[in-house]
Amino acid sequence: MKLGNWPDVVNGEKAMEIARDKIVELETGTDAQSTNVATLHDAFESHLSQSDAKGATIENYRLQVRNHLDVLFSLPIEKITLPMLEAAIADKGVSQALHLAQIIKMAFRRASTVRRCFDVSASLKVKGAKKYKPSNKVKFDASEQWPAIDLIFECNSLVHRTAWLLMLFTGFRSLNARTLMWDQVDLEKKTIELTAMKNGLDRTFPISDVICAALARLPHRKGFVFPADTPRSHTGHIGQLDARTRGIEMFEGNERPKKALRQHDCRRLFTTAARRARLPEYVIDELRGDTPKKVQDIYDQGSANHGDVNLIAERICAECGVTPCFVLDRIEGSS
Structure with missing residues (x-):
């Protein structure tokens, strides 16, 4: 057995030290x-x-x-x-x-x-990690009209655009949306089943008419709902969706596109719309896929329904200055 090379093994004493460690490893199977x-x-x-x-x-x-x-x-x-x-x-x-x-x-x-x-x-420590606090705020003033829907429809890719709509109108995390399979989607029952979410839970979610229409526009019904753009993909589904941008900002002395909508912002907006629609907290928790917090949550067999998600969809559209019918027309007319 080779113990090593010089200068790692600088002398006989070092060789004996390495040899003893090797013997212990062999005897213990490590x-x-x-x-x-x-x-x-x-x-x-x-x-x-x-x-x-x-x-x-x-x-x-x-x-x-x-x-x-x-x-x-x-x-x-x-x-x-x-x-x-x-x-x-x-x-x-x-x-x-x-x-x-x-x-x-x-x-x-x-x-x-x-x-x-x-x-x-x-x-091992990451420099600056203590100072790094992910922002829980969206990139625009949410008390004013939301640009979310317009930003999404500026996306040229039908697949990417639909993925963005799914995140906005369901509040799904990006990974759950991007890895969604068609066998998890039931357009007749208007539901989507997510398994092994971030909190380990499995749950079936009602989906709004807007999302049913958007998914129905996709030209395929097998495999990933949002397949990768290239056959060289390692996963088979789309990767991280670049933030939707609008305008220019200065960063470290250089101009760059200004981020206006990020993937996780959709979950923030979905939650905000649900609260502004005055839905009960337990319904919002269920639609977000949150871990049960109370005894009633554990016993509840599913209180959220299609009407709830349509109500949230209406609120999202209202905050964006449009109506669900207008969004449906844009979906039907898009390619």
Whole structure:
């Protein structure tokens, strides 16, 4: 068994130290060969094999590794140092760095459990993370007319436009919308079934006439409701939807398109419209797919109905300065 190269093995004393560790690994079955975990790639795949995460989530993790961590994850675990981990996320934005750090820690936790090695990632921190607080506000003044529907219909892609409408008129999270399959949709019953949501729940949701009409305009009825634009896609469904923009803003001395509507803003607007329509809190919680909070919530077999979502749709349209009929006409006339 090779113990290493100079200068890692600088003298006989160092060789004896490494040899003792190797013997312990062999005796306990925690060496790389016995565990099949030699690199962080191996450790991460071992972690994913035990994960209950949805397939789309796992594929997104793998995509992040391929795009940003491939070289690091290909190294032997014992060769990886904290400065290497810090360098891997140093040039990333705070949000992306936090996501990559989470992936690194998943892999190292698995490695430390299986290999009984030191978890180098335990001290990994993202610079600026304490200052980073995701905004819970939309990009426009919600007390004035909402530009959401106009922004969505400015989207040229029928598939992307329909995905945006689905998020706005259901409040679904982006991942649930983008990974939706046709076998989860029942246009006759006007329902959509979501399984293993972010909180682990499965729930069937009533959907409004606006969404039924929008989905009916799509030219296919099998597989993903929103298939990928390219056959080279790793997932088969559309990826992150770029924020809808309007106008120009200055950022770090340069001009860039000004974000006017982001994916999660749709969930915020759906909730706001439901409250402005004065729907009961328990109905709003159910339509948002929230975790049951009270005993009655647990016993409730489904209080929200098609009328509730149509009422929210009417309110969304009113806040945007249009009527549901006007939106339906735009859907029917779009291509």
